[in-house]
Amino acid sequence: MVGVGGRSKGCKTCRRRRVKCGANSLTLQSSNASSLTTTDEAKPFCGRCDKAGIQCDGYVQFGEFVDLTQQMVKKGSSNLDTPRPTPSITKSASCGPNVIEVPPMPLIRNPSRDEQTIFSSHLIDRLFTWHEDPASPESASWISALLLSSEDSGVLSFASTRALATSYFAKTHSHSDLMRKGAGFYSLALNTLRSQLQDPDLVFQDNMLIAIICMAMYELVTYHQPTGWLHHYRGLARLTFIRGPFRHQSGVAFSMLPMLRSCILLGYLVQRKHCFLETPEWKTIPWERVGLHQKLPLDNLHDILCDIPGYLEDLDNLGNWPSGRTGKEVFLASVRKRIFTSLESLHSWRWEWEKDFPASTYTISPNGLDPETSRPLPPSPFQSVIWFVNSYRANELMTYNAIRLILTRSLELSGLNPEVANTTIASDPLLPKEGTRHDVAIEICRMVDYHLHCFRRSSGAFMIIFPLNVAYLHLDEDTYGIKPWLESVMDLVADTHGFEIGRRENMPRQTANLRSHCHPKQD
Structure with missing residues (x-):
């Protein structure tokens, strides 16, 4: 898992805009000369956002994943497919009149070290961004589980998350060799899934649902089989129905419920069939823990x-x-x-x-x-x-x-x-x-x-x-x-x-x- 140690303590809005928040903010003076200005990181919202007239999303109060792909770029690396351009500092109108930004550096296409950490952090940072909701620390829990899986290749969570992370990185960077490597992980995941579905204990684990969601998203990315994603969504529906609504009242199972319901419902919409989620118990029981959850x-x-x-x-x-x-x-x-x-x-x-x-x-x-x-x-x-x-x-x-x-x-x-x-x-x-x-x-x-x-x-x-x-x-x-x-x-x-x-x-x-x-x- 990519941790948060040493992560910027700036507000989410400034970090998303890639500008300094608080101490050592880089500003443009009227003379067009840049200077360093020290300001306090105001709470609960930063002064920079207030001055720029934009909404501040506040500060992260819990662990957050970091995309390490840019940190892994090495000077003079022979693995770069294209020359690295010289960065230029540009003034961004959307970030307020006194803010300048440095464009991000290009990502490497054939990382030479710790590639799975790079692929996984790239997946979390680019796609699973809803873990960043500051109002609900639980919203990050099932995303966190993606990167907490065992490194044992025989474990379903390992194969499924590696298949998605590797293939997603390969697809967004046009890397055919990595796409084939992702397909290998996916084949391993399918074989492991068939085996674990026979185990009555493993079927009820939350990691089983997470793994199938990853495998369905793999099909959305690669599209090797036009109905592959739909088969996985049907499998999610069957497993969720067997688990019952009480298993989704807390923890990872509750935090993944919005994603789970949307996947299942899309499958039933395409099939044009009644869905078990229409029953009252599935619309009430997961949120019945008084004082803990409320519907968004x-x-x-x-x-x-x-x-x-x-x-x-x-x-x-x-x-x-x-x-x-x-x-x-x-x-x-x-x-x-x-x-x-x-x-x-x-x-x-x-x-x-x-x-x-x-x-x-x-x-x-x-x-x-x-x-x-x-x-x-x-x-x-x-x-x-x-x-x-x-x-x-x-x-x-x-x-x-x-x-x-x-x-x-x-x-x-x-x-x-x-x-x-x-x-x-x-x-x-x-x-x-x-x-x-x-x-x-x-x-x-x-x-x-x-x-x-x-x-x-x-x-x-x-x-x-x-x-x-x-x-x-x-x-x-x-x-x-x-x-x-x-x-x-x-x-x-x-x-x-x-x-x-x-x-x-x-x-x-x-x-x-x-x-x-x-x-x-x-x-």
Whole structure:
């Protein structure tokens, strides 16, 4: 495990921006000469963020993983595939008028020492960034378990985490030799998994779930088998069901529950089948320990999402209802009522979110982003894009919009038209009952710039794969070339962030069942 000894004690915002926080802050004076200025690290929020007029995310109160790839670069190393450019100090508009930044150095492609530590820390720093939540130290516990596994090659956690870490590093650095090495670890993990599934004690260990999540993400990265990730998600569902909700009330099992539920639900959405997570015990028991846990906004969204796979199956059953069978109208009324209730719950969630997190969004020009701090994206077809005060609000609103699209279309297929507010000027972002499905899909697309900004690293790219696939299916009109732009964005998700499943030619395979939901033959 990469520890935190000697880690900067600066606030999370300044560290993410790669600027000094507190003592020895480097500033630009009016004379354009640089000087060192000593300031105190104010608590709970730093003075630098306050002076720059940006939100400070506070200080890390628990162990944090560190990406060591840059620390391992050696002068004159023969392992570098490309010459190392001379760093230049540039002024960043997004970091305030008096802040300068030094661009990060390139990563080595063939590390000569401690390569597994490098691969693992790279994975944690680039992808599993949600362990950094300062409000919940437990959120880091299952991520921590990734790097606490035994070095014994016969242990499942060793093989699965090494397979993902090695292949992810290889994919993001275009290293074919390392990709083959990752495939070797993956083969070892599959064989070990088959053996351990026969052990009644090992099946109930938390590490089993973590290992399968890693193996599913390996398939998302490599895409060797188009349905490999789905098979792992189904396996997660079976194991989780057998474990029961009481095993997820604390520790690693509780901290990984949001990730676990999202994986399982995605699998059931693709299959269009009722999910066991829709039952009341799975929506309540893990959070029943009074005073210890409370549901977060994303947890409440997942509760609504838990019901949707069942709605899709019910709609399929209505479409295939035998001509001589009675009771169709009664069943249809029941389906309509349940879908409508879920949509109303989603609207209530959105209003509550608006009340609890006012001013969490604002709009900016896509051409106004600082090129020194943002990743290059395909030319935007939008005049403005939606920005957020932090990544938690961004993930929540993106998920909300994807759920809204699926629920709205489900209600339409049941024979009811959702009520739309008769307003000529809608809010930005849209409030409940504002806008059509096409408008909601456009709103998802307008969040891409934020999610793919460099400070999100690759976690934002991972977050938007499913919502963008859903949005793509609901773009009924394309007068502004939004679909080609979206396809280019998905290629970037594959090439830059490593998720091969997101590539444009792979999109139809992943959304075949949802496509029939959005564009059925009878339409």
